[in-house]
Amino acid sequence: MSIAENLLSIKSTLPEHLTLVAVSKTKPVSDLMQAYDAGQRIFGENKIQEMAEKWEEMPKDIQWQMIGHVQSNKVKFMAPFVNLIHGVDSLKLLQEIDKQAKKNDRTIDCLLQIHIAEEETKFGLNEEELTELLSSTTFHEMKNIKVSGIMGMATFTDNKEQVKKEFTHLKSIFDKLQDSKEENLQPKTLSMGMSGDYQIAIDCGSTMVRIGSSIFGGRN
Numbered sequence: 001m002s003i004a005e006n007l008l009s010i011k012s013t014l015p016e017h018l019t020l021v022a023v024s025k026t027k028p029v030s031d032l033m034q035a036y037d038a039g040q041r042i043f044g045e046n047k048i049q050e051m052a053e054k055w056e057e058m059p060k061d062i063q064w065q066m067i068g069h070v071q072s073n074k075v076k077f078m079a080p081f082v083n084l085i086h087g088v089d090s091l092k093l094l095q096e097i098d099k100q101a102k103k104n105d106r107t108i109d110c111l112l113q114i115h116i117a118e119e120e121t122k123f124g125l126n127e128e129e130l131t132e133l134l135s136s137t138t139f140h141e142m143k144n145i146k147v148s149g150i151m152g153m154a155t156f157t158d159n160k161e162q163v164k165k166e167f168t169h170l171k172s173i174f175d176k177l178q179d180s181k182e183e184n185l186q187p188k189t190l191s192m193g194m195s196g197d198y199q200i201a202i203d204c205g206s207t208m209v210r211i212g213s214s215i216f217g218g219r220n
């Protein structure tokens with residue numbers, strides 16, 4: 001099937017309220033344009049430089065989202081245009097995003113990444129660190145970022161029960177955040193689910209899925 005066919009067939013199965021991020025990392029602009037021509041406007045990349053190059057080349061009505069791990073010293077390269085940063089997992093990084101957003105006279109939406117998987121290698125905050133970050137004065141005083149939700153990745157396993165348990169855990173953290181009265185914390189996005197597990201994620205309450213290989217094919 002073509003990229004457009006893959007995209008449209010996935011979209012036809014998604015509930016209407018759900019946001020689809022087409023994860024286009026490593027893929028050439030010509031592939032992204034096939035998805036664009038089929039109506040896709042939200043793309044996810046995991047390297048800042050690659051995203052910036054594609055942003056320069058492609059139509060300006062695209063929303064570019066950073067889904068990868070972000071190094072503080074590179075935030076400035078995406079601050080002028082990035083639509084949403086998924087993988088924020090420290091106060092220090094959030095401060096840098098706030099600073100660069102201010103320089104660009106804008107507010108940047110961020111998702112805090114929560115560690116839900118069993119694997120040690122995956123980035124993210126635990127619940128305690130999340131609470132600590134959100135209750136800090138530093139966070140309270142940031143004016144140019146908005147935490148619009150949270151993001152997480154489940155363990156890479158065939159065990160559906162395990163994946164379901166981890167997504168359910170993330171959803172419960174998301175639900176608890178709804179009581180917040182902070183102005184820069186408006187949690188409406190729960191970013192969870194990739195090609196292999198998005199159906200489970202949706203059943204568990206995801207509002208945003210990040211799908212790459214099922215649309216664009218495998219990566220090298």
Ligand SMILES: *Cc1c(COP(=O)(O)O)cnc(C)c1O
Nearest residue numbers: 023067194195196210211212213
């Ligand atoms: C690569 C990536 C995806 C997409 O993965 P697929 O399995 O190709 O759908 C989603 N989220 C993150 C954070 C990624 O790095």
